[in-house]
Amino acid sequence: MTLWGAALGAFLAAGVLLAAARIRAIRRPSLDARVLAYVRDLPMATRPATAPVSAAAGVFGPLLRAAAEMVEQTLGGAATVRRRLERAGIDRTVHEFRVEQVLWGLAAFAVAAGYGLLRTLADPGNAVPSLVLCAVAFVVGVLARDNRLTGQARARERRIVAEFPTVAELLALSVAAGESPVLALDRVVRRSGGELSAELGRVLAGIRTGQPVAAAFDALAARSGLPLVARFAAGIAVAVERGTPLADVLHAQAADVREAGRRELIESGARKEVLMMVPIVFLVLPVTVLFAFYPGVIGLHLTTP
Template identity: 75%
Template sequence: MTAWGALLGALVGAGLLLIAARVRVIVRPPVEARVMPWLRDLPAATRPRSPEPVSAAAGVFGPVLRAAADLVERTLGGSASVRRRLERAGIDRSVHEFRIEQVLWGVGGFALAAVWALVRTLSDPGSAVASLLVCLIAFAVGVLARDNRLTAQVRARERQMIAEFPTLAELLALAVSAGESPVVALERVVRRSAGELSRELGRVLADVRTGTPVGAAFDALAARSGLPIVARFAAGIAVAVERGTPLAEVLHAQAADVREAGRRELIEIAARKEVLMMVPVVFLVLPVTVLFAFYPGLLGLHLVTS
């Protein structure tokens, strides 16, 4: 009887130890939660990603989507161009993930065309082949539409960066003129601003904090930027840091150039809009005006002749 009691006590103690060990593992914060506060300034592209939960749909359709993405990649090609546009658009995705998005857009277009084809086939059974062709065309249109959407995202982001550039350049020039170093001035501007260009400068600041030389960090910004003005800005700061040339005057001049270029672009857009505004005037307003001017005279002539 004593042996059975000792055995039961040992089993209960072992169970309690297992429960305590498991609770300790559950309560203990994960490695990511302990490390990520120290990596807060790193850009999103270099942060370690946490493993995302895999759903049942992803497990079932994932291999099919990846195979379709590989087929789209082999058919369209241009992975270097896609990677470049993803970087310029500030999208933290790989080329393969973008190809999967293209496949999903194509599947959406195929589904919409399939609904239309089903309704048409029910009323006209002989149009099944033409409906299938329309569905395939809709799939291709969806794939290409995602590519065009990426190009539009790049242009929108670059327009926003151009709009932000004069203000940020003036702030940097003001901080440098006050006696701060370029890195300290950059940190101050990034901390007090928001926007796409501010995120790019934050990425430069994060590279500098992780040991990259200031000139090399700004050279990387110039290399990955698709805007000549941003590339000149980065190259100017890199040269100023390496050779000790005056930086405030360069920043003021670049900000003035960007504002002048913005005014010229606004005038050009206004000129194009003025031509477009003439279309309804010539083809709608003018015919109605002529009709109202000549119709009473025509009516009077008709009454006289009759």
């Protein structure tokens, strides 16, 4: 009986020790939890995928990469493409963008090939024009993706311009309330959303990883394609370095952007003055004339014997 009691006590003690060790391991914060609290604004590093590569990617991947390299050698301009990718906020490399261009070209090629096949079945003598059409469709698809990238960059810049006055006013209010530029930036980034807020989040991430405030805003001015954002970043960098009143600078920049937006709207209206007259001349004016003269015509018909 004493031996059984000792065995049961040993088993109980082992269970308690295992449970305590497991609870301690669960309660211990992981390395990610301890480190990411200080670099939470940095984009998460892409971990290598552990899933097996699909058969299609294994078969067609090398061909797509070779075609992308041919497109790069033919078109060139890797620096320009990289710059537009940054302006559009697209997290891709130039090579990945070239692969996407090839996919767009192949999609256009497939559409043209389908049309050419139907046309060849109807008239077998049109095989050569169909081949030429497929080649032209591939080139058009590749160039269409490049034009789409330019459109994405411009659309993002328009969104940044629209967001800029509000973000600048929020920063000015936070600084005027007594917060430092870094704390004001953190508050605005956490309370707002949008393209400009994402760019300021990158600036804040650089500051938190040890980059000087002026250098972080200089980097923002360098990668931005907008003069107003470059002036904004340069103004904050100078204000931090020299101690000039930052709130007044931000209020002035927000007012300048609003005034520039009003001027652009007036200029756009002046350029489209003729187009604005089209619905008046061809829609409103005929309806007005009809309502003015039709009752008189009806009255003349009624009074005429």
